[in-house]
Amino acid sequence: MNLSFELYGELIPLAGGERITLAAETAPATVAEALVLLADQCPALQPRLEQCAAVRDTDVLLRSDPLPENGHLVLLPPVAGG
Amino acid sequence: MTMTDSSNRTHLTEQPIAIDALLALDQYPECGGLALFAGTVRDHHQGLPVESLRYTAYVPLAEKRIAEIEQQARERFGLSYCRVVHRLGALRIGDVAIVCVARAAHRAEAFEACRYLVDEVKHQAPIWKEEFYTDGSSAYVQGCCIRPDTHSDAHSDNQRDVHPDHHRVHHCDGDHS
Numbered sequence: 001m002n003l004s005f006e007l008y009g010e011l012i013p014l015a016g017g018e019r020i021t022l023a024a025e026t027a028p029a030t031v032a033e034a035l036v037l038l039a040d041q042c043p044a045l046q047p048r049l050e051q052c053a054a055v056r057d058t059d060v061l062l063r064s065d066p067l068p069e070n071g072h073l074v075l076l077p078p079v080a081g082g
Numbered sequence: 083m084t085m086t087d088s089s090n091r092t093h094l095t096e097q098p099i100a101i102d103a104l105l106a107l108d109q110y111p112e113c114g115g116l117a118l119f120a121g122t123v124r125d126h127h128q129g130l131p132v133e134s135l136r137y138t139a140y141v142p143l144a145e146k147r148i149a150e151i152e153q154q155a156r157e158r159f160g161l162s163y164c165r166v167v168h169r170l171g172a173l174r175i176g177d178v179a180i181v182c183v184a185r186a187a188h189r190a191e192a193f194e195a196c197r198y199l200v201d202e203v204k205h206q207a208p209i210w211k212e213e214f215y216t217d218g219s220s221a222y223v224q225g226c227c228i229r230p231d232t233h234s235d236a237h238s239d240n241q242r243d244v245h246p247d248h249h250r251v252h253h254c255d256g257d258h259s
Binding site (some may be wrong): 080 | 121137138139140142143144146168179180199203204205206207208209210211212222223224225226227228229230231232254
């Protein structure tokens with residue numbers, strides 16, 4: 001299964017791009033499992049993932065939620081508008 | 083990815099914010115109080131000289147959350163009208179970054195609502211501020227975690243942003259006021 005992660009804010013310079021894709025031999029069951037694979041693929045992101053919201057479209061997911069069927073997650077680091 | 087079709091936006095803009103158009107002065111004759119907050123780009127942050135800023139956003143969720151915050155403010159403070167607009171893109175010192183307008187029958191509700199609007203947008207809307215300093219360096223300003231199930235919230239009661247209207251609890255590490 002192909003996973004894709006859309007990145008924002010400080011995640012972009014850490015990862016070196018706005019999107020990361022990776023192939024998983026076994027489909028992760030949950031958001032948390034997908035993020036473990038992401039941390040393995042991109043260790044620079046690992047320290048930041050704990051504070052990131054994982055989003056599907058405009059739905060903020062729990063770590064225990066099932067991974068979206070399309071394997072796509074938007075990752076939002078702490079926000080600082082205004 | 084940050085910039086989507088601007089025709090769908092009502093709360094985010096890459097253009098200078100036209101404040102007069104947000105006041106709705108020709109409507110709401112029942113209102114005797116209008117509070118306006120405009121956040122501007124300052125030339126320093128935590129002792130560092132700032133030359134410019136760049137705001138980015140995850141537009142779909144930022145639009146949704148700002149609309150929700152406006153609705154919460156209308157209900158909580160009995161407002162006839164409120165609007166929030168936030169700038170995106172490159173801003174210079176003195177540029178207006180956010181405008182909040184609250185109109186109510188009396189001034190007290192309008193003042194309180196205006197503070198509520200800007201505070202909630204800062205804490206909930208997925209918008210990021212990248213500061214560019216005069217020495218050529220840059221950094222993202224640390225802000226508020228919007229993850230709903232973060233463990234750190236359970237251990238940082240003194241830093242919680244608890245609001246009775248919200249199921250979400252947000253944890254702010256940095257000062258981005």
